[in-house]
Amino acid sequence: MNLSHKLLTLLLMIMTGCSNAPVTQAVAIPTKGGITFKNTVVSLTFDDGDADNYAARSILADNNLRATFYIVSGFTNTAGYMTSDQLRGLYNDGNEIGGHTLSHTKLTKENDDNLIKREICLDRSNLMAYGFEVTSFAYPYGYYDERAKQTVHDCGYNNARVVSGGLNTIPPNDAYTLPALPYIVSDTKFAKMTRYVKDVENEGGGWAIFIFHHVCDGCDKFAVDLETFTKFTNWLGTQQANNGLIIKTIDEVVGGEVKPAVAP
Numbered sequence: 078m079n080l081s082h083k084l085l086t087l088l089l090m091i092m093t094g095c096s097n098a099p100v101t102q103a104v105a106i107p108t109k110g111g112i113t114f115k116n117t118v119v120s121l122t123f124d125d126g127d128a129d130n131y132a133a134r135s136i137l138a139d140n141n142l143r144a145t146f147y148i149v150s151g152f153t154n155t156a157g158y159m160t161s162d163q164l165r166g167l168y169n170d171g172n173e174i175g176g177h178t179l180s181h182t183k184l185t186k187e188n189d190d191n192l193i194k195r196e197i198c199l200d201r202s203n204l205m206a207y208g209f210e211v212t213s214f215a216y217p218y219g220y221y222d223e224r225a226k227q228t229v230h231d232c233g234y235n236n237a238r239v240v241s242g243g244l245n246t247i248p249p250n251d252a253y254t255l256p257a258l259p260y261i262v263s264d265t266k267f268a269k270m271t272r273y274v275k276d277v278e279n280e281g282g283g284w285a286i287f288i289f290h291h292v293c294d295g296c297d298k299f300a301v302d303l304e305t306f307t308k309f310t311n312w313l314g315t316q317q318a319n320n321g322l323i324i325k326t327i328d329e330v331v332g333g334e335v336k337p338a339v340a341p
C-alpha cells in the first residue's frame with residue numbers, strides 16, 4: 078500500500094468511524110507529580126573535554142540520551158582531558174563532538190586575525206581528522222564578536238553556542254549565537270535542573286541548552302557531582318520515554334550539511 082492509499086484509508090476510517098464511535102487518542106500519561114511535555118526540546122552540552130566527562134558516557138547511554146561535547150583539540154590526549162579514543166567512544170554512541178578552539182582562547186581579546194582563524198579552523202580540522210562530523214562550536218567563556226562569528230562560519234561551522242541568554246527558539250534567531258541556560262555548577266540542585274526543563278513547557282515551550290563542565294564529586298566549582306548528574310539523567314530519560322520530552326544534540330536541532338574542513 079503506498080502513502081496515498083494509506084492516507085485515503087485513514088481518511089475513510091475517520092469519516093466512517095467518527096459518526097458512531099468515540100475517537101480515542103493515545104495520550105502520554107505524566108508520571109506522578111510530573112507534566113506532559115509537548116513543546117520542549119533540551120540539549121545537554123559539555124564544555125572543554127575534561128577527562129572526567131567520560132564518566133557521563135555510560136550514564137547517558139543507559140538512559141538513551143545523546144549530548145554535545147565541545148572539545149579543545151589542543152588539549153586532547155593531554156593530562157586532565159579526554160583521549161581521542163574516549164572521544165571516539167562518545168561519538169560512536171551517537172553523541173556529538175563540537176569544537177571549542179585549539180587552546181581555549183578568548184576570541185575577543187586577540188588582535189591577530191590569523192591566530193583566531195587558526196584557533197577555530199585548525200581545531201575543527203583536528204576533530205574531523207579523528208573521523209568526526211563537526212558542525213557545532215562553542216565560544217570559550219562565551220566571548221564573541223562579529224569577527225569571531227564570521228570566522229566560525231568561515232571555518233565551516235553551522236552553529237555556535239554562547240553561555241547565557243536563556244531559552245532558544247527552533248529555528249534559532251541566530252544560529253551563531255545560540256543562547257543557553259546558566260552554567261550547572263556544584264551547588265545546582267537536582268530540583269533546580271528539573272525546574273529549568275518544566276519551566277520551558279510551562280512558559281509555552283522552546284529549546285533549552287544546558288551547559289556542564291566537570292562531572293565529578295567536588296573537583297571544581299563548575300562540576301556536577303555524579304549522583305546529581307545520574308539522577309537528572311534518569312529523570313530526563315524517563316521524561317523522554319514516557320512524557321514527550323525531546324532531547325537532542327545541537328546538530329540534530331540546528332541541522333545543515335557537514336562542510337569540508339577549512340585550512341587555517
Ligand SMILES: [Zn+2]
Nearest residue numbers: 124125217218
Ligand atoms: Zn570552555
